[in-house]
Amino acid sequence: MRSTSQFLASNHDKSIYMLIRIFFFVAILFAATQAGRSQTQPPFDSSELQTLRSYEDTLGLLSFLVVNDSLPENRFLACRNLIKTLVKALKTENSFHYPFERMRTVSIQYPADSTFRIFTWQLYVDVNEYHYYGAIQLNSPELQLIPLADRSFNVQAEEQDILEPRNWYGALYYNIYDFDTPEGKKYLLFGYNAYSFFNHKKLIDVLTLKNGEATFGAPVFVYHFPENDSTVVKNRVVFTYSAEAAFKMNYDETLGMIVYDHLTPMGGNYGQGMTLVPDGTYEALKLKNGRWVWVPYIENQILDEAPRPEPVLDNRKGKDLLGKEKGSRE
Numbered sequence: 001m002r003s004t005s006q007f008l009a010s011n012h013d014k015s016i017y018m019l020i021r022i023f024f025f026v027a028i029l030f031a032a033t034q035a036g037r038s039q040t041q042p043p044f045d046s047s048e049l050q051t052l053r054s055y056e057d058t059l060g061l062l063s064f065l066v067v068n069d070s071l072p073e074n075r076f077l078a079c080r081n082l083i084k085t086l087v088k089a090l091k092t093e094n095s096f097h098y099p100f101e102r103m104r105t106v107s108i109q110y111p112a113d114s115t116f117r118i119f120t121w122q123l124y125v126d127v128n129e130y131h132y133y134g135a136i137q138l139n140s141p142e143l144q145l146i147p148l149a150d151r152s153f154n155v156q157a158e159e160q161d162i163l164e165p166r167n168w169y170g171a172l173y174y175n176i177y178d179f180d181t182p183e184g185k186k187y188l189l190f191g192y193n194a195y196s197f198f199n200h201k202k203l204i205d206v207l208t209l210k211n212g213e214a215t216f217g218a219p220v221f222v223y224h225f226p227e228n229d230s231t232v233v234k235n236r237v238v239f240t241y242s243a244e245a246a247f248k249m250n251y252d253e254t255l256g257m258i259v260y261d262h263l264t265p266m267g268g269n270y271g272q273g274m275t276l277v278p279d280g281t282y283e284a285l286k287l288k289n290g291r292w293v294w295v296p297y298i299e300n301q302i303l304d305e306a307p308r309p310e311p312v313l314d315n316r317k318g319k320d321l322l323g324k325e326k327g328s329r330e
Helices: 004-040 046-068 072-090
Strands: 107-109 116-126 129-138 145-149 172-181 184-193 199-210 213-216 221-225 230-234 237-242 249-252 257-267 274-288 291-295
Touching (some): 046 072, 072 116, 107 172, 129 199, 172 249, 184 249, 237 257
Antiparallel strands (some): 116 129, 129 145, 172 184, 184 199, 199 213, 199 237, 221 230, 237 274, 257 274
16 A cells, blocks of 8 residues: 555645646647737727727717718718718728727628728718718728719619729628639629618629729629520629518528529509519529629429428327327426
């Protein structure tokens, strides 16, 4: 048998060993945490951070007033000051990495490669008029900003025109998806335009960035109609639908396609006339060789086998839906 001193020495060694293991575990965990912080920590000194937070407080209030103030003149004034204050804030070095989370009514979207971000927001003018504002900030220490001027009301061929930032088809963007083409990388911009009292719009625009300049629209949407063997290529797609309907359109990661509601004509309310509403079926656009090819109808998925080998209630005579004996109080 081991003596008491040997037993204590043995347990002492085990304790030291455990302490060493715990020490190294904590050290590794701390190092990993610090490494994560070093990658995600915004590159600001204390004065820059204080400046950005101060601007953010003002921007949060102004963006709220743009949407919620009841007086048109106050909304216009808030919008004008929002633009001026945002530009001042973005002039802060490395401002690209500051999220401006308090601007809750301003959409800030990033592509997967984080080469830029895009700010967009909506100004309500009256029941049949909305203005859109936006800017693209490139990912660089010094400010590189591309302002966007909404001219959607002047666009003659909304699905064909190639537009510059000064003739932007205004929208509130809610998603960005990048894809490769033979001409280089491009970005799909999923947007919403309130348009009018009776009808809203959703669109998919295409952003191309080259040498710090932006263009909107590209011939990447291919619609083939087999009934007359014709093909139409669009530079953007725009859907107009009833303001009373919920029209869904976005990139579906699971299906690997852009999926959207199929629209069908329906008589509207008094003064509205015919309008378009979803009918419960879906269309899609699928990426093939750098082009988004129209899929006119997504088939319902049919399973090759039943999800269960037997119906749920088979072999359950005398039992309830939970599998218990009928009359049991358990």
